Amino acid sequence: MVTFRNITKTFPGGTRAIDNVSLSVPPGQFCVILGSSGAGKSTLLRAVNGLTELQAGVDVGEVRVGDTTVSPRTLRDVRRRVGMVHQQFNLVARLTVMDNVLAGALPEVSLPRTLLRLFPRDLRRKACVLLAEVGLGEEHLYRKASKLSGGQQQRVAIARALMLDPPVLLADEPVASLDPQTSSSILELLRHSTRSRGTTVLCSLHQVDLAIKFADRIVAMKNGKVVFDGPPEVLAALGVDSIYGGELLASPPPAPSSDETGGNNPRSSALTPQMAIP
Numbered sequence: 001m002v003t004f005r006n007i008t009k010t011f012p013g014g015t016r017a018i019d020n021v022s023l024s025v026p027p028g029q030f031c032v033i034l035g036s037s038g039a040g041k042s043t044l045l046r047a048v049n050g051l052t053e054l055q056a057g058v059d060v061g062e063v064r065v066g067d068t069t070v071s072p073r074t075l076r077d078v079r080r081r082v083g084m085v086h087q088q089f090n091l092v093a094r095l096t097v098m099d100n101v102l103a104g105a106l107p108e109v110s111l112p113r114t115l116l117r118l119f120p121r122d123l124r125r126k127a128c129v130l131l132a133e134v135g136l137g138e139e140h141l142y143r144k145a146s147k148l149s150g151g152q153q154q155r156v157a158i159a160r161a162l163m164l165d166p167p168v169l170l171a172d173e174p175v176a177s178l179d180p181q182t183s184s185s186i187l188e189l190l191r192h193s194t195r196s197r198g199t200t201v202l203c204s205l206h207q208v209d210l211a212i213k214f215a216d217r218i219v220a221m222k223n224g225k226v227v228f229d230g231p232p233e234v235l236a237a238l239g240v241d242s243i244y245g246g247e248l249l250a251s252p253p254p255a256p257s258s259d260e261t262g263g264n265n266p267r268s269s270a271l272t273p274q275m276a277i278p
C-alpha cells in the first residue's frame with residue numbers, strides 16, 4: 001500500500017534526514033517507525049503525504065501510495081487517501097468536537113456549504129459513528145475541543161482522520177504527550193482501525209515497549225537509516241540494545257497527571273528507562 005524506494009532526503013543546510021530507505025508496507029499493517037529524536041521518523045512519514053518534499057536534483061527516490069507516485073501533480077489525490085494524526089492533535093480549539101470531525105470531510109464538501117456549516121446528513125451521521133467508535137458518546141459532540149483532555153482530543157483527531165475512509169493513516173508520535181494508560185488506549189484504537197477497516201497505519205514512536213506491544217512490524221531508524229525491520233517479537237528477543245547500543249537510555253520527564261481525566265500532559269511517562277529512546 002505504501003512503498004518507499006531508495007529514499008534519501010537532505011534538508012537545506014545539509015542534514016541528511018533519510019538515508020537510502022526502502023520499505024514496502026502492505027495493506028492493513030500496523031507498522032511502527034521507531035527511533036530516537038532526530039532519527040528521521042517524521043521526515044519519512046511526511047514524505048507519504050508530501051509534507052516532506054523530495055526535491056528534484058537534491059533528493060533521491062520515490063514514494064508510492066498504491067499505484068500512485070507521490071508528486072506535486074498527484075498530491076491532491078494522495079491526500080484524500082492518506083489521513084494523518086499529529087502529536088499535538090491539531091484540532092481547532094474554538095470549534096466543537098462534531099465540527100472538528102466534520103472538518104475531515106472538507107475535500108468532499110462545497111465551499112458554500114462549508115462556510116455555512118451545512119454538512120450533509122450522511123456526513124453528520126458518519127461523524128457520530130466514528131466518534132462512538134473512538135469512545136466519545138453524544139455528551140461530547142457539542143463540547144469545544146479546547147475543553148477536552150489530551151486523550152479525548154487525540155480520539156477526535158483519529159475520528160477526523162477517518163472521515164474519508166483513507167486506506168492509509170499516518171500517526172506522527174500520536175501518544176508523545178499522553179500518559180501511559182491513555183497512550184495504550186490510543187494505540188489500541190489505531191490498531192483496531194487496521195483490523196476493522198483494513199487501514200494501513202504508519203505510526204512513529206519512541207517508546208520501545210509500546211511498539212513491541214502494538215505493532216505488527218517495527219522499523220527502527222537511526223541517523224536516517226533503517227537499522228531493524230521485523231516483527232516485534234524478534235526485536236524483543238534481540239533486545240533493543242543490540243540495535244541502538246547504549247546511547248538510548250534516558251527517560252523523558254514524567255507526565256504530571258492522568259490524561260483522560262485532566263488536561264494535556266506535556267510529556268509521556270510511559271517509558272521505563274531501560275525501554276526509552278530519548
Ligand SMILES: Nc1ncnc2c1ncn2[C@@H]1O[C@H](COP(=O)(O)OP(=O)(O)OP(=O)(O)O)[C@@H](O)[C@H]1O
Nearest residue numbers: 011012015017035036037038039040041042043044
Ligand atoms: N525542515 C527541516 N529543516 C532542516 N532540518 C530538518 C527539518 N526537519 C527535520 N530536520 C532534521 O532532520 C533530522 C530528522 O528529523 P525528524 O523530525 O524526521 O526526526 P524524528 O525522528 O521525527 O525526531 P522527533 O522524534 O524528535 O520528532 C533531524 O536532524 C532534524 O533536525
